[in-house]
Amino acid sequence: MSWTVVLVLSLGAFLLKVFGFVVIGDRKFPPQVEAVIALIPAALLCALIMKDTFTAGHDLQIDARAVGLVVAVVGVWRKVPIWLVIVLACAATGITRAIS
Amino acid sequence: MDAQHEHAHEGVNYDGIVGPALALGFAVFIFAISFGVLCVNAGGSVPKAMAMSLLVFTGASQFSAVSVIAAGGTAVSAVVGALLLGSRNAIYGVAVAPWLPGSLKYRVAAAQFTIDETTGMTLVQNSPARKKRAFWVTAASIYGFWNVGTLIGALVGNSFDTQKYGLDVAFPAAFVAMVAPLLATRKAQLAGIGGAVVCLATTPFVPIGAPIVMSAVVALIALVPTQRKMQNP
Numbered sequence: 027m028s029w030t031v032v033l034v035l036s037l038g039a040f041l042l043k044v045f046g047f048v049v050i051g052d053r054k055f056p057p058q059v060e061a062v063i064a065l066i067p068a069a070l071l072c073a074l075i076m077k078d079t080f081t082a083g084h085d086l087q088i089d090a091r092a093v094g095l096v097v098a099v100v101g102v103w104r105k106v107p108i109w110l111v112i113v114l115a116c117a118a119t120g121i122t123r124a125i126s
Numbered sequence: 127m128d129a130q131h132e133h134a135h136e137g138v139n140y141d142g143i144v145g146p147a148l149a150l151g152f153a154v155f156i157f158a159i160s161f162g163v164l165c166v167n168a169g170g171s172v173p174k175a176m177a178m179s180l181l182v183f184t185g186a187s188q189f190s191a192v193s194v195i196a197a198g199g200t201a202v203s204a205v206v207g208a209l210l211l212g213s214r215n216a217i218y219g220v221a222v223a224p225w226l227p228g229s230l231k232y233r234v235a236a237a238q239f240t241i242d243e244t245t246g247m248t249l250v251q252n253s254p255a256r257k258k259r260a261f262w263v264t265a266a267s268i269y270g271f272w273n274v275g276t277l278i279g280a281l282v283g284n285s286f287d288t289q290k291y292g293l294d295v296a297f298p299a300a301f302v303a304m305v306a307p308l309l310a311t312r313k314a315q316l317a318g319i320g321g322a323v324v325c326l327a328t329t330p331f332v333p334i335g336a337p338i339v340m341s342a343v344v345a346l347i348a349l350v351p352t353q354r355k356m357q358n359p
Binding site: 027028029030031032033034035036038039040042043044045046047048050051052053054055058060061062063064065066067068069070071072073074075076077078079080081083084085086090091094095097098099102103107108109111112115116117118119120121122123124 | 153156157160165168169170174177178181182183184186187188189190191192193194195197198201204205207208209210211212213214215216217218219220222223224226230233234236237238240289290291292293294295296297298299300301302303304305306308309313314315317318319320321322324325326329330331334337338341342344345346347348349
């Protein structure tokens, strides 16, 4: 994690916020653009979940992380508080690693 | 959703803003500690983790960038993926701007705090005064909790063996918690499934981190019905 990444990301994230708030302001995005941007988080977050659970470098693999993911999904579905979801998911993976 | 409870009284009632803002802050606090731990373990440092939370200040993007770097992805894919995730803040800005009028300096400052939580809290209020108050109270709560949490996580982060305690799973667990409220519509569910499939299908063949950027293409399904109607040769 270089300072370049930190600063470029800071500037980029800020410019996106200013672009919507100040530049576009009272006008509107075209509805199609707005609809596409609104769907990006769902696609990216699910992709990130897959990457962080089922990949190692370029390989696909199922390991102890999958156990943690299942616990997290069940926890969120059952409306368990967020802090507990994260703790339980990590614990499930840690325990699975310890005993396997 | 809002404007359902119109009360025509003189003084503005600010009840029910501080409590929810603090509750959101506590949830964010937990994410922030996780972020601090994961950031320093991905080759960050305490100053870098703090710079991210003070300056980037949009949680999903920060997690995404650190997640891609931690996996050995390139700086470009980490930044592009994170900025794609941050693009929704531009839409939030359009939505909240009418309720936060002021000088250019004021609006540029307010823009930095335009994220999921502040936008949600602002839009559900039923009067302009309450909207403005909710925006700033939530901004203060989230910014405070997010940065204090990041500092705590970053300070203790290096003392953990993240693999041993399963802390690497804090990434997907946090993403699950973030994405769940977004999957309310059929299109969002399809986008989520599509993003997951694109990621897994491309991982063996493209640079690390690129699958995250590529998954954003799935969001184009938002155009499907509209395109059919508008097919004019």
